[in-house]
Amino acid sequence: MNAMFKTKAAEREEVEALLPWHAAGTLSRREADMVERALAADTNLAAQYETVREDLAETIVANESLGAPSARAMQKLMADIESDASTARRARASFNLGEWLSERLSSFSPRTLAWSATAAALAVVLQAGLLAGMFVSERQGANFQTASVQTDQTMKSGTYALIRFAPEATTGDVNKLLETYKISIIDGPSGGGVYTVRLAMTGMPKEELARTVKKLQDESVVRFIGPKPAE
């Protein structure tokens, strides 16, 4: 009997320790199921879990208010890379295409050379296009945006919130949520994968804001949502 109590106590302790990771969505399926079962059966634990969710929300808000580095960081990095010994070493060790080409081409006829030059030029253009496309998509398109993304000017009025979507949420899920609640993405994602959304065109009363946030928090598509602090 004693052993059974000890096992139960140990299991509760284990679940209690895992609550923060459950709130953050970083547990394995097996662990998440174990926590869910315990939360359903233990109201004290469920109340404790609510405090964990509050802590998570405020941690995100606190980090989001830290701002972002200036372009200087990237400039410094690229300058450091240019002058780094490992860069020069890699360049020397890499395959010397120019040398190889001139050796091979010297043995070809003029007609073969003309065709080869055309094909090579085409390959260069194609590769440049691919690289530019990839870079642009990383800088712009890879970050989820919808047609509702707006400019800073429109942010002056209205009620705003910070939101982080569940990693498994699809673009369709997110769009459906935005449509259902008639909310629009204004900015993001930030470094922490957090978006700013507008909940209403005007300022919402505190109670209504709390109700809306609570409703959205219960949506499976939403990992976290909290009112955006005034700037």
Add this chain to the structure above:
Amino acid sequence: MQTTSDEALIGRIAAGDKLAMQVLFARHHVRVYRFVLRFVGDPSRAEDLISEVFLDVWRQADRFEARSQVSTWLLAIARFKALSALRKRPDEELDDETAQAIEDQSDDPEVAVQKKDTSTVLRQCMTKLSAEHREIIDLVYYHEKSVEEVSKIVGVPENTVKTRMFYARKRLGELLKAAGVERGWP
């Protein structure tokens, strides 16, 4: 839209691809910056440090073994750099004063309680946690790191990670209680 995985970018960086380096930087630099800033407290110094973090990635990309996520590797390097920087200038170690300089831009906890703004009180109390406790809370809640990943970043066993997080929450509850907010736990 499908994007190149972090692991694939590291592979290209190892082969000397500077564009891949820029893409990886664009993807992760804000999170790394915020993580470092929590340690050093000075935005300009944090910027210098993130350049150093990514320079290390450039140099060591061929040694990355994919045993953890790239973001976990980045945060582990960032943590090491931030702590080394603090060791070089011990007079500037992150204390309560520095931490508040970063985040404490609103009312004192007592004043905020009077205004019944629990969120503000909670954020204020977070700045009063030890650097160790604040770090683990950031890693779990903001950087979304699993127990195993936090263990790799901080360099402590997984059970210590869980215990540390538990005590960080407990301490936060005590600070809140002292500031007049009763949440029923601990």
